[in-house]
Amino acid sequence: MPAGSGTVRPVPELPEVETIRAQLQPRLEGRSITEAGSHPSAKFTPAVEAVGCDVTGVRRRGKYLIVDLDDSSEAGCELVIHLGMTGRLAVEPYVDLSHPHLRAWWRLDDDDALTLHDIRRFGRVHVVPAGRHETIATLHRLGPEPFSDQFTGESLWRALRASRRCIKTQLLSQRPVAGVGNIYADEALWLAGVNPAVRHLSKPRAGRLAEAIRTALASGLRHGGTTLRDYAALDGASGRNQHHLHCYGRAGEPCERCGTELRRKVVDARGTTWCPVCQRR
DNA sequence: GGCTGGCCCTGTACGC
DNA sequence: TGCGTACAGGGCCAGC
Known part of the structure; x- marks a missing residue:
């Protein structure tokens, strides 16, 4: 067996992201984001634009998780999270800031926090105006959803x-x-x-x-x-x-x-x- | 604009 | 036991 081949690390694909989305929605919807922080790497924005926003929904597009935010603008904005290969989201009361794999976190108004841990740092976090995905090339050019009528x-x-x-x-x-x-x-x-x-x-x-x-x-x-x-x-x-x-x-x-x-x-x-x-x- | 290849990144297994 | 190396792979980017 070649070195490393026994260690299989699948990435979160559509079913995995959808499973997470379904669990995330009831935990986040209706909550406000009061604070944000991140790993110092430039790859992990703390997405501070999300602070002060209300969560109005949690959607999935392909492998992207999209947290809809009401930022008082007419259109609103979106917190877009891609889990990369090893990204893992959790809602937990305590954020261990010393954890070596903690990449980003958002404190909620009920004192719980949404945390993103990612061993290999292949995950991505963006905040964009609602529906404006031009700056996220893969999301912008994403094909049809496999269970939609557009995919035949x-x-x-x-x-x-x-x-x-x-x-x-x-x-x-x-x-x-x-x-x-x-x-x-x-x-x-x-x-x-x-x-x-x-x-x-x-x-x-x-x-x-x-x-x-x-x-x-x-x-x-x-x-x-x-x-x-x-x-x-x-x-x-x-x-x-x-x-x-x-x-x-x-x-x-x-x-x-x-x-x-x-x-x-x-x-x-x-x-x-x-x-x-x-x-x- | 499409395609290719290199790179990022870290835990694990394996050989020496 | 410890070190070095190979491998896993989604997305980004430079170069062609």
Whole structure:
């Protein structure tokens, strides 16, 4: 086994972020932010613009958490949080300012605090006027939500046709569809029988892949997300979807469909598991 | 404007 | 036991 390969750290993808969002909403909605602080790194703004604002809602767009704020302006503003690979949010009464992984925190008017811990510092925090995402390039160009009417086999086929990059790279770019990361890309491609390195799909196959993306994400949502190491929901509970994965992280094991040994290779600098028979090019 | 590759970042596993 | 190295990977950015 190569060094480090036994340490799998999945990032929070759509199901994980949605699980956190659902738990965060009742804890934050209606509260006011009274104080903010952050790690001294320039990457972690304390988002002091949020101080004095009321939380009016908590939404998700792709892998981004968006906390809607009423700042007395007509449009309001948004606290936008991306958890990166190892980001973890919590609402807790005590903020340990000496914790080495504490990146940002916001004190609420009930004396609890929303905290962001992030081991690898890949997370991001922004405050922007409501709906103005031009300064957050990936969010600005995000594809349709996978469970929306805008995401169809046709829309996926068109998006994939517009680029010459391989399918997996395109899925990870967030442009054909929002919220798919490495885990669910591998799962969806396996479900659809699509090789991660192909560059174009026929319309029928794009339709099957769109359905497979929804199936893989729905499984993650149903099981509270996937926990292989770092991810935990707001209440600290682990997800259960790791027990329902067909492909991701199973290189060397037999394919559930055909029994062929699943293989692993690097696509777009991401570890990729696939079945050489079911997902033949 | 699209694509590619390098970089960020830290915990962990492994070899020596 | 301790040190050095490889690896994990989402998003950003420079260069082409």
